[in-house]
Amino acid sequence: MKVKEVAALSGVSVRTLHHYDELGLLKPAETTEAGYRVYSDENLAELQQILFYRALGFSLKQIKEILSNPSFNRLEALVSQRQMLHQKRSQLDDMIRTIEQTIKEGKGEVTMTREERFKGFDFSENPYELEARDQWGDGVVDETNKKLQQFGGEQQEKMNAIYRRLAEVRHLPANSEEAQKAIGEWYQFLNTIGTYSMEAFEGLGEMYVADERFTTNIDQFGQGLANFMRDAMKEYAQRNS
Amino acid sequence: MKVKEVAALSGVSVRTLHHYDELGLLKPAETTEAGYRVYSDENLAELQQILFYRALGFSLKQIKEILSNPSFNRLEALVSQRQMLHQKRSQLDDMIRTIEQTIKEGKGEVTMTREERFKGFDFSENPYELEARDQWGDGVVDETNKKLQQFGGEQQEKMNAIYRRLAEVRHLPANSEEAQKAIGEWYQFLNTIGTYSMEAFEGLGEMYVADERFTTNIDQFGQGLANFMRDAMKEYAQRNS
DNA sequence: GTAAAGGCTGACGTAACGTAAGAGTCAACT
DNA sequence: AGTTGACTCTTACGTTACGTCAGCCTTTAC
Numbered sequence: 186m187k188v189k190e191v192a193a194l195s196g197v198s199v200r201t202l203h204h205y206d207e208l209g210l211l212k213p214a215e216t217t218e219a220g221y222r223v224y225s226d227e228n229l230a231e232l233q234q235i236l237f238y239r240a241l242g243f244s245l246k247q248i249k250e251i252l253s254n255p256s257f258n259r260l261e262a263l264v265s266q267r268q269m270l271h272q273k274r275s276q277l278d279d280m281i282r283t284i285e286q287t288i289k290e291g292k293g294e295v296t297m298t299r300e301e302r303f304k305g306f307d308f309s310e311n312p313y314e315l316e317a318r319d320q321w322g323d324g325v326v327d328e329t330n331k332k333l334q335q336f337g338g339e340q341q342e343k344m345n346a347i348y349r350r351l352a353e354v355r356h357l358p359a360n361s362e363e364a365q366k367a368i369g370e371w372y373q374f375l376n377t378i379g380t381y382s383m384e385a386f387e388g389l390g391e392m393y394v395a396d397e398r399f400t401t402n403i404d405q406f407g408q409g410l411a412n413f414m415r416d417a418m419k420e421y422a423q424r425n426s
Numbered sequence: 427m428k429v430k431e432v433a434a435l436s437g438v439s440v441r442t443l444h445h446y447d448e449l450g451l452l453k454p455a456e457t458t459e460a461g462y463r464v465y466s467d468e469n470l471a472e473l474q475q476i477l478f479y480r481a482l483g484f485s486l487k488q489i490k491e492i493l494s495n496p497s498f499n500r501l502e503a504l505v506s507q508r509q510m511l512h513q514k515r516s517q518l519d520d521m522i523r524t525i526e527q528t529i530k531e532g533k534g535e536v537t538m539t540r541e542e543r544f545k546g547f548d549f550s551e552n553p554y555e556l557e558a559r560d561q562w563g564d565g566v567v568d569e570t571n572k573k574l575q576q577f578g579g580e581q582q583e584k585m586n587a588i589y590r591r592l593a594e595v596r597h598l599p600a601n602s603e604e605a606q607k608a609i610g611e612w613y614q615f616l617n618t619i620g621t622y623s624m625e626a627f628e629g630l631g632e633m634y635v636a637d638e639r640f641t642t643n644i645d646q647f648g649q650g651l652a653n654f655m656r657d658a659m660k661e662y663a664q665r666n667s
Numbered sequence: 668g669t670a671a672a673g674g675c676t677g678a679c680g681t682a683a684c685g686t687a688a689g690a691g692t693c694a695a696c697t
Numbered sequence: 698a699g700t701t702g703a704c705t706c707t708t709a710c711g712t713t714a715c716g717t718c719a720g721c722c723t724t725t726a727c
Binding site for chain 4: 428429430440444460461462463
C-alpha cells in the first residue's frame with residue numbers, strides 16, 4: 186500500500202507518515218525504485234500500536250522506545266503516564282476554578298440576581314455549577330425545575346418509574362443499548378412537559394452532576410445515578426444530533 | 427528595576443521577560459544607554475495581569491489582544507476559554523479512562539486477585555479507583571479499612587465525632603485554619619490505629635472520592651464531605667511534608 | 668502524448684520559552 | 698586604575714508533531 190491509502194485507512198495524514206518515517210518510528214517495509222513508500226500489513230499493525238499510545242498522550246519519542254524495546258516495561262510506563270495525566274487534570278481543574286471565579290466577579294449584576302433567585306442555597310463550593318448553567322442559559326434549568334416540581338401525583342410517579350428503570354441499568358456502559366433506551370424514555374418524558382433540544386438535554390445532564398441539589402435527589406434512586414445519567418444523556422445527544 | 431529583580435519578584439525567568447519584550451507584550455518603561463531594560467511599577471502591574479491570564483491558559487497572543495484592547499470583551503473571552511478548558515478536561519478524562527483499562531488488562535494476575543479480594547463489589551464504573559489504589563499501594567487502603575471496621579464502640583464514636591466536626595466546617599475553604607485544624611484531628615486519629623506518612627494520608631483522601639464505598643459512608647455526615655476532606659487532606663499533607 | 672493524480676524531498680512556521688555562547692556593563696574591592 | 702564577579706544584552710538553536718507550501722518527478726488513465 187502506498188502512503189495515501191494508508192493515510193485514508195488509518196486516519197492520519199500523509200505528512201504524518203512521512204514524519205514517522207523520518208523519526209524512524211515507522212519505516213515502510215519496502216521502497217520502490219522511484220522512492221515511493223510501500224507499507225505492508227505488518228506496518229499497518231505497527232501504526233495502530235503507535236496511534237494507540239499516541240492517544241494515551243505518549244510522545245513519539247516515548248512510543249519509539251516502548252515499541253522498539255520489546256523488553257520495555259510497558260506497565261510501568263502506563264502507570265507513570267497516568268500519573269502525568271492526572272497532574273494535568275489537576276492543573277486544568279485549578280484553571281477552571283479560577284476562571285469561574287473571575288467570570289463570577291465580572292458578572293456583577295447577574296450574580297446578584299442569581300443570588301437573589303437562589304437565596305438560601307450556597308453554590309459557592311461548586312465551581313462547575315455556574316458553568317453548566319451558562320453553557321445553555323439557566324432559563325432552561327429554572328423552567329424545568331419548576332415544571333417538574335409543579336407536577337404532582339401521576340406525573341411524579343411516572344418520573345419516578347423512569348428513574349427506577351435508569352437506576353437498574355446504571356452499571357452498564359452509557360453507550361449500551363439498554364442505557365440508551367432508558368435515557369430515551371427520559372428524553373421523551375421531558376418533552377411531554379417542555380421542549381428540549383439535544384443540546385439542552387446534554388446540558389441538563391451536566392447539571393445533574395454539577396448541581397448538588399440535582400445530584401442528591403437523583404442519587405436517591407441509586408448511588409451514581411446522576412453521573413450515569415449525565416454520560417448517557419451526552420451520548421444520547423450526540424447520537425441524535 | 428532591572429530584569430533580575432523583576433524576575434525574582436514575579437517568579438518568571440529573565441528569559442521570559444526578554445521574550446515578552448520581543449513579542450511586544452511587555453515593553454519596559456525605560457531603556458538605559460547600555461540597552462538595559464528598566465521596568466516601572468506600572469510594568470509590574472501589567473506583568474501581573476499577563477501572568478493572571480496566562481494561568482487561565484490563554485496564549486500570549488490572546489493576552490496581548492485582551493490587554494492592549496481596552497474595549498475587548500473580556501467576559502466573552504473568559505467564557506469561551508472556559509469552554510476550551512472543559513473540552514481539554516474531557517479529553518484528558520478519556521485518556522485516563524483508556525489508560526486505566528489498559529493497565530487493568532495488562533495486570534492479568536493482579537486483577538484476578540483484586541477481584542477475588544473484592545468480590546461482590548463492582549468497581550468497573552469508576553476508572554479512578556484503581557488509580558488511587560495504585561498510587562500509594564493498596565495495602566494501606568485495605569489495612570486502614572480493616573482496622574477502622576475492627577474498632578467498635580468507643581473508637582467508632584470518636585471517629586464519628588471527628589466526622590461531625592469536619593462536616594461542620596466543610597463549607598469553608600480547605601486551606602482555612604478551621605478546616606486544617608479539623609483535618610489535623612483526623613490525621614491524629616488515624617495515627618492512633620496505624621502509621622501514615624503524609625503521602626499516604628493524601629492518597630487516602632483521594633480514595634475518599636475515588637471509591638464509592640468511602641464516598642457514600644463519609645457523605646452520610648454531610649453532602650460533599652468526602653470531597654472536602656480530600657482537599658483538606660491534600661492541603662494538610664503539603665503543608666506538613 | 669498529455670494531463671491529472673499522487674509521490675518525494677526540502678524547508679519554514681508554530682508556542683513559549685530553555686539553554687548556551689560570546690560580549691559588553693556596572694559596582695565594588697584592591 | 699585594574700580586576701573581578703555579578704548582571705545584562707543579543708543571537709540563535711532546540712523542543713513537539715506535524716501543517717503547509719514549493720518545486721520537481723512518476724504513474725496512470727484517456
